[in-house]
Amino acid sequence: MSRLVLVLVLFSVVIVRGSVCSECYWNSKCSYELFATATPYDNIRGDLRDHAQDNDCKVISLWSLHRHGNRNPGVDVTRDVKELQHKIKLLLDVPDNRRSNNCYQDMDDLMKWRWNTTLENSTSYLTGVGYEELYQLGRRILMRYHDFVKSVDNAYFRATNSQRTEVSLAAYVRGLSDGDDTLNFTTAIDAPLQRDDVIRPYETCARYQDEVKNGQKVTEELAAYDTSAEFLAIRDRVQAKMFVDYKISSREVFTLYELCRFERSWDPKLRSPWCSFFTDQDLVVLEYRDDIRHYYRNGYGSQINLDLGAQAMKNLYETFVAASKSEQTTMVSYFTHDTMLEMVYCALGLFRDREPLKGSTRKANRLWRSTEFTAFASNFIAVLYRCSKSDEEELRVQFLINEKPTALCPEDGCAWQQFLNTFQVFSTAKLDFCGTNESGASHLSGRSDMKMNLASSLMILVMITSIL
Incomplete structure (x- = not known):
């Protein structure tokens, strides 16, 4: 009797699991939601409003570094995606080609899907989703640090010279005021610098461009990934679901992944029929490809990356x-x-694995996961408090990454001396290793003295209008 009960229990578990996670994408209840650097912010963020407040402590300074919000694909990805979706849609026009290993509803959804021609004229532009990500973050910061934000003496904001960062900043500032006419932070926005050694030093660092970004290591590790057993198995599975009479390339597989992860991030239900070509495990493996690319292009794959990260930390320290x-x-x-x-994060020693990541073998339990720390709208926030305890004043520093506590300090923050011990090393950071001259682009000015130039103001106004 006990054996019969056990068999029935196991059978019922299988049925329940099958009903929740079917092989069809359209009715799957457990679709994978992590897409490396194209992950929506809400999928990975915390909420800084939930952290306990110490009534004996008062915020005296807040410093933050932000990635722009959700954006359109870049020029190369847009071109590749357009070509691939057009090829697949032409094949779908032939009824016999629709008899693939995909589910009928998934095929129907693919047939109904239409290419958005505006993508070709707005490559890398911030989307409405991205605007909302930064606007809501600004609102949460206002709610969490309300007294500080409402009375701050000196404010300074700057973005890099690109549409997606400038409009992200505009959204954030709008969220900080949240309809309060007395909070006019637009005068604290500085115009982007043509050369910015604080927040984009890598653009003018010759050694980075030659040895890292355009170096061989990134290419070699991605090639190793593309010939790994896990990726080749994905290519075979996608091939079985496709309707082509040729061997699909590794590039086409990843282009399909790009179409899946970008397009789903714009859908209110976070769904895209293009994701139906992949299993959840496929998406786990494909996520690793971005981690490899970023590890060697921006991360611990080169000491140059750590040295470049020191520039922003010098600004925070000062x-x-x-x-x-x-x-x-x-x-x-x-x-x-x-x-x-x-x-x-590399300059701070965060998310560092004991052994370097390799493209040939996926490390499942790695610390370096771009999904967790550089999803769209990701941020690094540092808050300086002045606390009055036992008739003595002390300074404390709190760090948050994506609104969650970090390994740098306990949740209630570090003592001032701990901050100095960690960050003082950045006070002498220079860019002379790059082979370029330093521009000294570091600023901190009062709100009343800061003026955004007219051209930037008009440009951001046009951009916001086009998004909204």
């Missing part, structure tokens, strides 16, 4: 040291790209 000696409060926020955030 900002907090100045605030610790001042009676005025300061707020500094920069808007940049995943490259800069990853370099900063």
